[in-house]
Every structure is written in structure tokens, then in C-alpha cells.
Amino acid sequence: MDTKDISIIKRDGKTEEFSPEKIKKAITKAFMAGGLLNEERLIDGITKRVVKSIEKKLISVEEIQDIVERELMGSNPYIAKKYIIYREWRTVERDKRTSMKRIMDGIVKIEKNDVNLSNANMSSHTPAGQMMTFASEVTKDYACKYLLGVKYSRAHRNGDIHIHDLDYYPTKTTTCVQYDLDDIFERGFHTKNGSIRTPQSIQSYATLATIVFQTNQNEQHGGQSIPAFDFFMAPGVRKTFVKHVATEIEFAVRLNGGKPVDVKKLRKALSPVITSIELCKKAKSAAIKAAQKEGASLSEKEFEAVLAQALENTRIDTHQAMEGLIHNLNTMHSRGGNQVVFSSINYGTDSSPEGRMVIKELLLATSEGLGTGEVPVFPIQIFKVKDGVSYSDSDYEKAINDFEGAMSGKIKFEAPNFDLLLLSCKTTSTSLFPNFLFLDTPFNKHEKWDINDPKRYRYELATMGCRTRVFENMHGEKTSFGRGNLSFTSINMPRLAIESMREAEENCPNADKHALRREAKFLFMRKVRDMSELVAEQLYERYCYQRTARACQFPFMMSNDVWKGGMALSPTDEVGDVINSGTLGIGFIGGHNAMVALFGEGHAHNKEAWDTLYEAIQTMNEVVLSYKRKYNLNFSVLATPAEGLAGRFTRMDRKKYGIIEGVTDREYYVNSFHVDVREPVSIVEKIKLEAPFHAITGGGHITYVELDGEAKKNVRSILKIVKTMKDENIGYGSINHPVDTCKDCGFRGVIYDTCPCCKSENISRMRRITGYLTGSLETWNSSKQAEERDRVKHK
Structure with a gap:
């Protein structure tokens, strides 16, 4: 083969013209290292045999060196050994100068570089974070060299x-993965150290949800999502209500001087007849009779008082359960580097009293924030917008015409969860969550969805908070x-x-x-x-x-x-x-x-x-x-x-x-x-420009708009944006605005240089990075920090 037709693949993946002279120089150095000088004819012969052995037009440096070793071994094993030692020495010296060495040094020195800041939700400077970053860089190198096909490795590297x-x-x-918590909770589940039975209260439902999140996170590299959080938590609310009804009945009986009542038996008797936290007249009568059979006699008036107190206790428990969920998902580290679970929850379409209570208390707990009012980073929350359930055009018109009345609960809406959509908009204005998923967008619809189906949530699209969409399926149900x-x-x-x-x-x-x-x-x-x-x-x-x-x-x-x-x-x-x-x-x-x-x-x-x-x-x-x-x-x-x-x-x-x-x-x-983040387009223009792309990115998508100033002062505008997204067939959208928190006094709002309340400069600046939030802009890599600086505000 003519040497002009041969190309060399260098170690960095680049190619260059083949040069026999370089082979000759390497062989000459091996002879010199072995103390053999003036062996020009022998060296020329070995070089020619090496060149003759090359049978393909594209060959790597390593392959050529293998041929040289083979030819030297047949000619002079002593020199071959010198060449092998020299080759190994060159490899070590080359590794000292590689990017891997520089990367490792950067991790050791805790440099503020894009390797250490590759994940805005991981602290790479902690010992566990350093170990995770070390492992990450080494395994990437291993995968490229030994697991990937050559052309894929080269394409990635280049x-x-x-x-x-x-x-x-x-x-x-x-x-x-997205969890079917209904199935998991009904069966119970097991971990390495034991099994967990079906939960019996809203606190247990919420706690076990976080345990599922944390446990499964260690078996995947991406996020974890609950597709119908409101539906899945609702049974826990009902069970808690039954518990409180039984406890309050027992208390009322004792207060009236009656005989002691077995609360456990009473709960068991009440459970079949109390199917909701809002009881009709017939259900109330059945509950009173069930209590009487267990030796607890109450008048209708006394029972009404029992129900009212039980309902309030249930609301308090539900609120605390949602607080616990949020706090746990922002503090339970499931990976190295203080990294919490990359968690998402979808909700908004359970119109049962129990599901509505879950949504409302979750939104209120989100607005309250963490310990000193910090905005929760996780879970990523997604509110499902659905015609006839959480939205209607007539409800929208009512709300826009009297927004203050709508927010204060003075207006009756036809869509049972429209008031929760309003509360979601209010929560977004303070906490950047929830995002909004539009179930009536044509490509998000499911032909089996039926409003009368109690398990209709199985036919509702849910998403990972970052944007990943999993719905259509060639191997089973959509x-x-x-x-x-x-x-x-x-x-x-x-x-x-x-x-x-x-x-x-x-x-x-x-x-x-x-x-x-x-x-x-x-x-x-x-x-x-x-x-x-x-x-x-x-x-x-x-x-x-x-x-x-x-x-x-x-x-x-x-x-x-x-x-x-x-x-x-x-x-x-x-x-x-x-x-x-x-x-x-x-x-x-x-x-x-x-x-x-x-x-x-x-x-x-x-x-x-x-x-x-x-x-x-x-x-x-x-x-x-x-x-x-x-x-x-x-x-x-x-x-x-x-x-x-x-x-x-x-x-x-x-x-x-x-x-x-x-x-x-x-x-x-x-x-x-x-659209370019620097492009000064209006909110409506941006939505219209990007919406058609949602239909052709079935693996996932999201559209953001950037607001200026304090969004909490204009919740009405957020509702208008949500409607525009819905009307333009956005699949999944969110609304960005500045959310700054003073770490000293807890003030939350737009903070410029110092806190307007306590004058502190210790400010956390919360922003959305790709679909999720981060604790502070300082944790972002340099490219995303530059992008955030360039983002224009849409009017």
C-alpha cells in the first residue's frame, strides 16, 4: 500500500498523514537505549517491514506501536524490551499532562471550575462530593475507551x-422512572432491611413517598417522579380523617360520662361508611349507627361537632405531612456531594375533597418555604391543567373580571379545581413552582381518559420536572x-x-x-x-x-x-x-x-x-x-x-x-x-414562536417566560400567561422571575444589593436552570451563569 494513502488516528482522535520517518526515529531511540549504535541498515529493514504490515488506510497510533513491538521481538528481543519500556514511560509522561490529570488536580484543590460545578445541586467540595466527582470523571474515561463503539466515542470526544x-x-x-404509588402502597414494599406495609395516615403516606424517592434514586442516574401525587395521597387523608373521627367520638363519650370506647374497634367500624371527608346525610346516619354499635352514642349535633373538629385536625395533619415531604426532599441526601433526590410530583386533577386538600396544603406549605422561608428546590411541582377539572374559559373570565373576589373564594367556579389553579398561580408568584402541564394540548391527550373513571389519572400525561416526557409506548399501554x-x-x-x-x-x-x-x-x-x-x-x-x-x-x-x-x-x-x-x-x-x-x-x-x-x-x-x-x-x-x-x-x-x-x-x-435568551420578544410572541416545536419533541420540552419585578404583586398576569400557553398548545411551561431570600432575616422578594429589611448582603438568589431550581446562582457553572445574565425580561 502506498504510504500516501495511509492516515494515522492520533490519541486525541484527530488524523494526520502517515510518516515512516517517525517510526524509524522511535526504533532508533530503542536501539540507542539498548546501547546499539550504527545499526542503520537493521533499523531501515525493521521500518520497511512495519510499513509493509499496515493493511488499512486508517490506523491508530496504538496499532502501529503494536506492529513495531512484534517486528522488534522477531529481530531483537532485547531491543524490543527497551522499546516496550520506553513506550510505557511515554504513556505515563503523557498521562501526567492529560486533561484527566488536570481535572483530578482541580477536584483536589476545590477549584471553581465547570467540572466541579457540572451539577448545580451537588456540593462537589465535600469529601463525598469529591469522591463522586473523581468516580464520575474516571468512569467517563473508562466508558469511552472500553465500552463505547469507536465511532461513538470519537463523536462524543470531538x-x-x-x-x-x-x-x-x-x-x-x-x-x-415515574412511580405507580397506588400499586406500591397497596402491596407494601420491601427494602434491603425489611418490608413496609400499607400506610394508614397522611403522614405515613407522605413519609413513605419520600422513602421510595430516596431508595430508588440510588438505582438510577436521573430523576424520580410521582405522576398523580394528589390521587395517591388522597386515601391517606381519608384514613387520617377516620382516625380523628374515632378519636373525637371517644373523647365526646368520655366528656358525657359514658363508658370507655375501644378506639381501634371504632375506627374499624367507621372505615367502611366514612368514604369521604365530606359526608352526605346518609353517610352521617350510617356513621352514627356504626358508632352506636360500638357503644358510642352521640346526637346529630354532637356528631356534627365531631366531624368539624376531625376535619380541622385532618387539615392540620395534611399540612404537616406536606411540610414534612418538602423538608425531607430538600434535606435527605441520597447521593454523594450533599445531593438530594431529583424529585418531581404531578398533581391538579383529583377533584375529590381529599385530593383537593392535599393540593391546597401542599401549595400553602410550598409558599411558606423551608426553615427561614427559603424557596424549596425540590420537589419540582407540576400542576396539570385540564378542561372541566382545573380549568374552563368561563371560570377564567369570572376570575379576570373580579380577581380579588376570585382569590378570596367569593366566586363559585364550574371547574371543581379552578380555585386550585388560582392558588397555583399565586404559589408560582412566590416560589417559582408549580410549573404547568397542559393535558388538553392535542399530543398530550389520551383517548381512554374519562372524567367518570375514578382511576382516570392513569391516562393523564405526567412529566419529569426537567422536561423529560414518557407517554407513547410500543410495548404496552400509553x-x-x-x-x-x-x-x-x-x-x-x-x-x-x-x-x-x-x-x-x-x-x-x-x-x-x-x-x-x-x-x-x-x-x-x-x-x-x-x-x-x-x-x-x-x-x-x-x-x-x-x-x-x-x-x-x-x-x-x-x-x-x-x-x-x-x-x-x-x-x-x-x-x-x-x-x-x-x-x-x-x-x-x-x-x-x-x-x-x-x-x-x-x-x-x-x-x-x-x-x-x-x-x-x-x-x-x-x-x-x-x-x-x-x-x-x-x-x-x-x-x-x-x-x-x-x-x-x-x-x-x-x-x-x-x-x-x-x-x-x-x-x-x-x-x-x-428563542435566544437575549431576544426582546413579548411573552405572547415567545410562546407562539416556541409552541409548535412542542408537538415535534415527544421526548420532552419546556417553554419559559421571564418576568421582571416581584411577580407576587401581579398574580393575575401569571394566570393570563397560563391561559396563553394553553391556548397556543404549549405542552409544558413555566414562569421565571427573580426570587431572592435574605439568609439572615428571611425576607423574600427582589433584592438588589442589600436586604431592604436588615441591610444584610447575605442573599440567596434563586433561579431556574433547566427546569429545576438551585439554592444559589453561585453553584451554577460558568456557561449557565452567563446565560442567566443575558436573559431578557418578557413584557
Whole structure:
């Protein structure tokens, strides 16, 4: 083979022209190290044999060195040994200068860098956090070198794609899951050290929910979500109410001088007849009779007093249970680095008195905040907006026309939970949560949903708070229950656009602007398709690896049927087809930046750019459809929630292409299909621009709007934004605004330099990063801090 046809793959993944002279120099050094000089003819012969042994046009440095070792061993074993020692020494010296060494040094020194700040909810400077960061960086390196296919490893390393959660790749675990707590609580569940029976009070329901969160978090690398929190907690409210009714009856009997009553027996007798915390006349009569059978006689008036006190006690218990849930999920560390559970809860459509009490007390507890009033970071809360249940147009008009009356409870609404939607808007104005999920958006509807079905929540979409959406299913019921995302990988969309434009300029040197853009767009679409196919194959490779995991690697998730189907496995069984209900996400980042590379401006004001970005994502969906058929798996397009990735791609592209105005000139790429954070568009414009992309990103999406000033002073505007999102078919949305808290006195509001109450400078500045909140902006990496500084406020 002609040496001019051979290319070398260097250790950093780059290629260069093959040079026999470099081989000769390396062999010469080995001879010199062995004390053999003037062996030019022998060295030339070995060099020629090495070159002759190369049988392919693309070969790695390591492969060439293996050939050299083999030829030296056949010629002079002593010199071969010297060469091997020299090669090993060079490897060690090279490792000392590698990025891995620099990364480890940065972790040891607790530097404020993007490795240590890669996760805004982890304290990487604690001993456990350092160990987790060490492990993360080492396992990423291991996965790239030994587990990934060569072309996927190279694409990730070079910045063409980003394989998310690469550090967890060797563990074979999945990303996230949504719990069917109804099933888990009804059966009870077990952990390593024992079993847990069905809870009997709202406090136990809430506590066990946090235990499920914490336990399962250790078996996955992503988030954990409860898809119907209000429905799942409601039985606990009823059980608590029955307990209080029995206790109050016993107290009333003693107060009247009656004989002692067995409270346990009384509870057991009352439970079948008290099916709600709001009793009709018939149920009240049945309850009085049941109490009489247990020796407790009360008049109707006395029983009414018992019910009123029991209801208030139940409300207090429910409020305390919701407080406990919030405090536990912000303090229970389930991972190294003081990292709490990445938790999400969906609610809003249980219109039963018990479900409504759960929602109301949860929202009130959220507004109250943590110990000194701090905004809770977790759980991420998602309010489900549903026609006829939590929303109606007529209710909206009533509220807008008399907002003060609506908020004070003076107006009767036709949708039973519309008042809770108003309370959600108020809570969002102070605490940034809940976000809003729109169940009537066409792609979020389920054909089996029926308002008369007591378990209709099984047919309601729920989401992970960051944005991951799991709903459609090729292997079972369309649902969010008992399944999650398996893995996702993101495409560097700006790079594809940059390279397309450069190729177009080479192909059409004399073309005018319009012809050049047409050629660049054609090349861009082809590259988007090719890269999407590469990612799809990479995701399939990872899926094949994940399915070889043993059930015993995920003892809680599988044996408790948290991931549906896992209970049927024995500990030594491979998870296999059980996980085929999960999703595989082809993500992307930098849609805005890519459009600037092609058209000189983003898609907010350039219709051709908007159409091109939409077409590109549709092209990704065509690949998704093709691979669904090919592998019979749930591929989807994901609007990537980029945190560390937003800066990683940008740094790599700036180094490769230089500074391109509007593309690589900032520290970050704009998330997924989002309008540029600096774009001064109105609230309605931003929602209208982004809404169509929700329908074509079935793996997950979110749209934010940024408000200025203190949103708590204008709850009406939040309700208007929610309606606009609903009307424009947003799938999942949220509302951002500044929330600052004085750490000394607890004042919460917009704080500029010092607290207006106590003049303290000790201020926590809460902001949303990708879908979740963080304790302080200081914990964000440099790229996301830069993005936050650039965010304009929408009017």
C-alpha cells in the first residue's frame, strides 16, 4: 500500500498523514537505549517491514506501536524490551499532562471550575462530593475507551454529540422512572432491611413517598417522579380523617360520662361508611349507627361537632405531612456531594375533597418555604391543567373580571379545581413552582381518559420536572406509569450548521446570498439526518448493553415493580425486555445558534430560519420513526435540558472554528429550540414562536417566560400567561422571575444589593436552570451563569 494513502488516528482522535520517518526515529531511540549504535541498515529493514504490515488506510497510533513491538521481538528481543519500556514511560509522561490529570488536580484543590460545578445541586467540595466527582470523571474515561463503539466515542470526544450521563454507562442503569404509588402502597414494599406495609395516615403516606424517592434514586442516574401525587395521597387523608373521627367520638363519650370506647374497634367500624371527608346525610346516619354499635352514642349535633373538629385536625395533619415531604426532599441526601433526590410530583386533577386538600396544603406549605422561608428546590411541582377539572374559559373570565373576589373564594367556579389553579398561580408568584402541564394540548391527550373513571389519572400525561416526557409506548399501554427514559444523547446542531455553510461556500464560491443559503440548508438537513442516525445507533448499542444488567443490580426498582415488569424477574435474571417500555431520546442543543450560522439571525424574527429549524427537527422525527420500525423501541426527539453541555459544545466549537458572531461568541449555546435568551420578544410572541416545536419533541420540552419585578404583586398576569400557553398548545411551561431570600432575616422578594429589611448582603438568589431550581446562582457553572445574565425580561 502506498504510504500516501495511509492516515494515522492520533490519541486525541484527530488524523494526520502517515510518516515512516517517525517510526524509524522511535526504533532508533530503542536501539540507542539498548546501547546499539550504527545499526542503520537493521533499523531501515525493521521500518520497511512495519510499513509493509499496515493493511488499512486508517490506523491508530496504538496499532502501529503494536506492529513495531512484534517486528522488534522477531529481530531483537532485547531491543524490543527497551522499546516496550520506553513506550510505557511515554504513556505515563503523557498521562501526567492529560486533561484527566488536570481535572483530578482541580477536584483536589476545590477549584471553581465547570467540572466541579457540572451539577448545580451537588456540593462537589465535600469529601463525598469529591469522591463522586473523581468516580464520575474516571468512569467517563473508562466508558469511552472500553465500552463505547469507536465511532461513538470519537463523536462524543470531538464534540459532534454528547452522550449524557456517560459516567453511569458502566452501571447499565436507566435514567428516570415515574412511580405507580397506588400499586406500591397497596402491596407494601420491601427494602434491603425489611418490608413496609400499607400506610394508614397522611403522614405515613407522605413519609413513605419520600422513602421510595430516596431508595430508588440510588438505582438510577436521573430523576424520580410521582405522576398523580394528589390521587395517591388522597386515601391517606381519608384514613387520617377516620382516625380523628374515632378519636373525637371517644373523647365526646368520655366528656358525657359514658363508658370507655375501644378506639381501634371504632375506627374499624367507621372505615367502611366514612368514604369521604365530606359526608352526605346518609353517610352521617350510617356513621352514627356504626358508632352506636360500638357503644358510642352521640346526637346529630354532637356528631356534627365531631366531624368539624376531625376535619380541622385532618387539615392540620395534611399540612404537616406536606411540610414534612418538602423538608425531607430538600434535606435527605441520597447521593454523594450533599445531593438530594431529583424529585418531581404531578398533581391538579383529583377533584375529590381529599385530593383537593392535599393540593391546597401542599401549595400553602410550598409558599411558606423551608426553615427561614427559603424557596424549596425540590420537589419540582407540576400542576396539570385540564378542561372541566382545573380549568374552563368561563371560570377564567369570572376570575379576570373580579380577581380579588376570585382569590378570596367569593366566586363559585364550574371547574371543581379552578380555585386550585388560582392558588397555583399565586404559589408560582412566590416560589417559582408549580410549573404547568397542559393535558388538553392535542399530543398530550389520551383517548381512554374519562372524567367518570375514578382511576382516570392513569391516562393523564405526567412529566419529569426537567422536561423529560414518557407517554407513547410500543410495548404496552400509553402511560407515564412505571416506566421512564433509558438514555439520551444530544446533537451539536450549531456545528452542523457551521460546517454546512463552510461547505456551501466551497461548493458555490460565486453564489449570491440566497443561493448560498439554499445550498447550506440542503447540506444541513443531510447532516442532521446522518447525525440523528448515528445517535440512534449509539442509543441502541447502549440499550443492548443496559438490557444485560441483572435484576439484582436494581433490587428496589425491579423487585418492587417500580419499573413495571421487574417483579417477574428473579435476582439473577437479565432485565432484558422489561426495560423495552423505556424511551431513547435523540436530543439537540443550539437551534438558535445554528440558524444564525445559516441565516445570519435567529428564528425569532427570520421566518426562513424558523421554518428551517422546524424542518430540521422534523427530519430528526423521520429518523425516529425509521428506528422505531427498525428496532421496535421507543425512540423520540428530546429538546435537551442542557446544563454543563451548553458550555462544553461552545468551548469546543470556538476552539475549532474561532469566534463567529451570534454563534460561538458567547459562553453558551441556547437550549434546544428556545428563542435566544437575549431576544426582546413579548411573552405572547415567545410562546407562539416556541409552541409548535412542542408537538415535534415527544421526548420532552419546556417553554419559559421571564418576568421582571416581584411577580407576587401581579398574580393575575401569571394566570393570563397560563391561559396563553394553553391556548397556543404549549405542552409544558413555566414562569421565571427573580426570587431572592435574605439568609439572615428571611425576607423574600427582589433584592438588589442589600436586604431592604436588615441591610444584610447575605442573599440567596434563586433561579431556574433547566427546569429545576438551585439554592444559589453561585453553584451554577460558568456557561449557565452567563446565560442567566443575558436573559431578557418578557413584557
